[in-house]
Amino acid sequence: MKRVLTIQDISCLGKCSITVTLPLISAMGSECVILPTAILSTHTMFTHYSIRDLSDQLETIVDHWIREKVHFDAIHTGYLGTQEEIGLVKDLIAKLRSEDTLVLVDPAMGDNGRLYARFDGAYARENASLCAIGDVMVPNITEACFMTDVPYRDQYDEDYIRELLGRLAQLREKDDSADNAFPGKGQKVVITGVALSEGKTGVMGLDTATGEYFSYQNDRIPVSYHGTGDIYSSVVAGALMRGLSWQDSVKLAADYVRRTVEVTLLDPQEPWYGVDFEETIPELVKMLEAAGAAGRQ
Numbered sequence: 001m002k003r004v005l006t007i008q009d010i011s012c013l014g015k016c017s018i019t020v021t022l023p024l025i026s027a028m029g030s031e032c033v034i035l036p037t038a039i040l041s042t043h044t045m046f047t048h049y050s051i052r053d054l055s056d057q058l059e060t061i062v063d064h065w066i067r068e069k070v071h072f073d074a075i076h077t078g079y080l081g082t083q084e085e086i087g088l089v090k091d092l093i094a095k096l097r098s099e100d101t102l103v104l105v106d107p108a109m110g111d112n113g114r115l116y117a118r119f120d121g122a123y124a125r126e127n128a129s130l131c132a133i134g135d136v137m138v139p140n141i142t143e144a145c146f147m148t149d150v151p152y153r154d155q156y157d158e159d160y161i162r163e164l165l166g167r168l169a170q171l172r173e174k175d176d177s178a179d180n181a182f183p184g185k186g187q188k189v190v191i192t193g194v195a196l197s198e199g200k201t202g203v204m205g206l207d208t209a210t211g212e213y214f215s216y217q218n219d220r221i222p223v224s225y226h227g228t229g230d231i232y233s234s235v236v237a238g239a240l241m242r243g244l245s246w247q248d249s250v251k252l253a254a255d256y257v258r259r260t261v262e263v264t265l266l267d268p269q270e271p272w273y274g275v276d277f278e279e280t281i282p283e284l285v286k287m288l289e290a291a292g293a294a295g296r297q
Helices: 018-027 055-067 083-096 121-132 141-148 158-169 176-181 228-241 246-265 277-296
Strands: 003-013 031-042 051-053 074-077 102-105 188-194 200-207 212-219
Touching: 003 018, 003 083, 003 228, 018 031, 018 228, 018 277, 031 055, 031 083, 055 083, 074 083, 074 228, 083 121, 102 228, 121 141, 141 158, 141 188, 158 188, 158 200, 158 212, 188 228, 188 246, 200 246, 212 246, 228 246, 228 277, 246 277
Parallel strands: 003 031, 003 074, 074 102
Antiparallel strands: 031 051, 188 200, 200 212
């Protein structure tokens, strides 16, 4: 069984971060190990939430794993609360990764042309440095723009997304810390939330080793929920661990997020703070099996 380490916070209520990554990766057939960076009573869309920073515990935990000779097939990162925390996580990845360890970075820090509260340009640059050491990165358009200093646009075409992908692919070349990234493996650079035609949304990606581009579009549902990016990156990680190609993995994740939003909209108690991913986990397992069978043909 593959073993995936996820590094992000625990929002006890809110259907995001570790509370979605752990069940989804487990359901997809891999062991999911957690390294919580903080514990919050709820996610940050709630008011008056409590938070306890756990950064001072991370190195102790990792050192114990190293003494126990624990190997990770993949390391997955999500929301990280401070610039200093990103730097610490980079150091921990360098300690834990082997040449066969896949590192997937979700630089969760903004949307709709704006960074989340408390984040600034320096934070975005540090997240770019984290993406530079990843084998797979999955920013949305806003995050890609802030990491590459490309002006954000509401209206764009495929050439604009290709420019962003190219700029993201150059992050590794510009970052000295990327020496620990086993650069011969290349990177899979994926941008989410890409709408290439009216009524559609999806993803576009670039394989830096081959120069191959990939795009996938499905029907857009005009709603927005907290935590869908966490679900997306978790499903990509789980699919890659089950042997799906990167193209099939990002497609599966896009289809699953869309299906989960559809199901959530049917809920008369529609939870504003997250989606009903628990209800769609059996469908995810079937989708994974079907994608795996198609890939073997």
